[in-house]
Amino acid sequence: MPGRSRKGLGTRPFAFYVHVPFCVTRCGYCDFNTYTATELGPGASRDSYADTAIAEVRMARRVLGDADLPVETVFVGGGTPTLLPADHLGRVLDAIRNEFGLAENAEVTTEANPESVDEAYVARLREVGFTRISYGMQSAREHVLAVLERSHTPGRIPQVVDWTRKAGFEHINLDLIYGTPGETDDDWRASLEAALATEPDHVSAYALIVEDGTRLAAQVRRGELTAPDDDAMADRYLIADALLAEHGLRWYEISNWATGADAACRHNMLYWTGADWWGVGPGAHSHVGGTRWWNVKHPAAYAARLAEGTTPAHAREVLDDEDQRIERIMLELRLAQGCPTDILDDKAVRQAIDDGLIQPAPYEQGRAVLTRRGRLLADAVTHTLT
Secondary structure (H helix, E strand, O other), X not given: OOHHHHOOOOOOOXXXXXXXXXXXXXXXOOOOOOEOHHHHOOOOOHHHHHHHHHHHHHHHHHHHOOOOOOEEEEEEEXXXXXXXXXXXXXXXXXXHHHHHOEEEXXXXXXXXXXXXOOHHHHHHHHHOOOOEEEEEEEOOOHHHHHHHOOOOOOOHHXXXXXXXXHOXXXXXXXXXXXXXXXXXXXXXXXXXXXXXXXXOOEEEEEEOOOOOOOHHHHHHHOOOOOOOOHHHHHHHHHHHHHHHHHOOOEEEEOOEEEOOHHHOOHHHHHHHOOOEEEEEOOOOEEEEOOEEEEEOOOHXXXXXXXXOOOOOEEEEEEOOHHHHHHHHHHHHOOEOOOEEHHHOOHHHHHXXXXXXXXXXXXXXXXXXXXXXXXXXXHHHHHHHHO
């Protein structure tokens, strides 16, 4: 790691991301680095995965040296992390705690598919140290779930949320997707209302993206399904923002709403504000002091490298000052707190205010904050301000 990136190590917040690359089936819209049992091949398995991930945690400690780096957040994503036994996830968390220490009141999140947990599993997650669960709800309409190739039924979400609360979890997120072919505005409202009925303290809502190479993309290309419509997507976003706000969830990032600052996903906030994190697992990305690297993608190759005692990293890039400025704008402009104006093109900011894309009052206080219309056009606004 370059000396420049080591400078200041320990003065910035530090986090861990742990990627669990296993799924029972591959959803038609998904292009994440995940593998079903038939896709794994020899050299990798769920049973041994915790040991492999722990080996990378220990390697991280050696690479980062003796710097005091109490971990503020841990996020376990996938794939479907909850295909591993809860005790296995707990062992990985213990390794992070033993090697680095956890900060006081550290946030520890796992993603979960609703059908992958039961009441005992959720209770055990709480016992081994998890503080937050993010469930992939996606929709409350069966025909929408069918297009997305999700296997849970709409009624599963209230059940798992109830188990999660009984286990002692205070923070619960529900992930939703809008713009699925065949979904109507009424379907989307019904999904939002079903999510809100369970009283989560956090909701994430993402526009469906048809990724090249997925089964969904092939269906759209063959004309079996219609591509998401941009205008409909914008309408669905506005529906979500209004309905969530009515129920006390305010946006703090373009695709994320929470009941308050304590309910916001602290792990993602560290991503968006330039913190350091180590990504464990095949295909996982890391960032320390302006150096970014990513691991080999296949679980077998990842396991083999760690078994040999060599780094699983595949490649890296070192960001210069201008790269970091642009990346900061791209990420911080997505936040309700906005981006400092001193790193922006002032003429472009003033034009964006005139166009109704940036709020004028925060600008006078040195922050560029998107309007609701600006959120709908965030990528274009970001491009003009850099």
